Amino acid sequence: MTNHPIPLHQALASFDALWSPRIVTRVNDYDVRIAKVQGEHVWHAHDDTDEFFLVLDGELHISLREPGGERTVLLPQGAVFTVPAGTEHKPYAPSGAAILMFEPTGTPTVGDRHDEIPDHVDATTGHPLD
Template identity: 40%
Template structure:
């Protein structure tokens, strides 16, 4: 058991849209990522996904609306819901999701990550 310093973990990488695993609990993974630009439309058929904004502002586009998140806010995307994260400037996020969650759901794309690093 060790404490985790989020700022220190975020200093360990600079790339975007490539989450790192920083912890696990009860079948869930805690991930950190840096986001910039637009991601792809995708959904997770069997898993909810929680976005917690550590730094910056994130928009999550849905087919019928747009949600804007600021620092210290979070949003849970329900399973099966198409969504597309958008970061106009670099955003630091913490993600909570089941370990079984595929990065881009069932979609194969150049941004898809099959194996995530642990830091």
């Protein structure tokens, strides 16, 4: 990590891969990750941690499977949302988006439980920012 400010627009411009988050910095035992996203991710759940999303650009949809059924939340630019631990969810961005996430260091992008992982989704715990 660096002890210098990190302009997020420059960090996002440094990579092109979709659904492949980069670790911008760490806060205590949490990664601050950014990602470019388009299309669908995969249904998954993080059993022991919440997942925080902030939409930096574009629009993100998150489908949720909850006790009362399925619902989708729509996050425009500037919106935040936290998926509670254990909740099955599937992010998707029909027109593309740039997002920032807070997750405990080492949290896999496809959670602890997931559907089959498509080729366009990077099953990772985050990549260093180049």
